[in-house]
Amino acid sequence: MPDFEEIASLEEFGSADRLEVFIGDTPALLIRIHDQILAIEDVCTHDGQTLTKGCIEDGAIVCPRHGARFDLVTGKALCMPATKPIQTFEVEVRGQKIYVRH
Template identity: 60%
Template sequence: DVCTHDGGCLAGGDIEGREVVCPRHGARFDLLTGEATAPPAYEPVHVFPVKVEGGRVYVRDDRWD
């Protein structure tokens, strides 16, 4: 949820197609891969595996796997 450019909160960003736009400076990140797709960010953000089952959303934090 943190922009790799300036630490902005991506939760407040707009979703445009398959990208989230940082509300601070307009950096863009691919929602599936985390890749930075537009400056001023160049480093990717971490993405998490998500699945929906029975109306519930499950997110796995795989950073420590």
């Protein structure tokens, strides 16, 4: 099983709720919801659009292009036009550093 890798720090978020990163070769988003940090693949499985600017609502991110919704914890596609899940990553926060398993 792969080890955790340091990806970012909490300070890098500033006042934003998301941070664009790469996890290995995968474009990803770190998303801060209250005190929780989640990590998801930053590519809609419907058409390859980035999810970076998608709205976050009710524990899901909405693709800004066609409105597909993905669960932020499981990656599950919640509505059409997406039918395949996005990848999610296990996150650990240690002090101010954010680590992700990939």
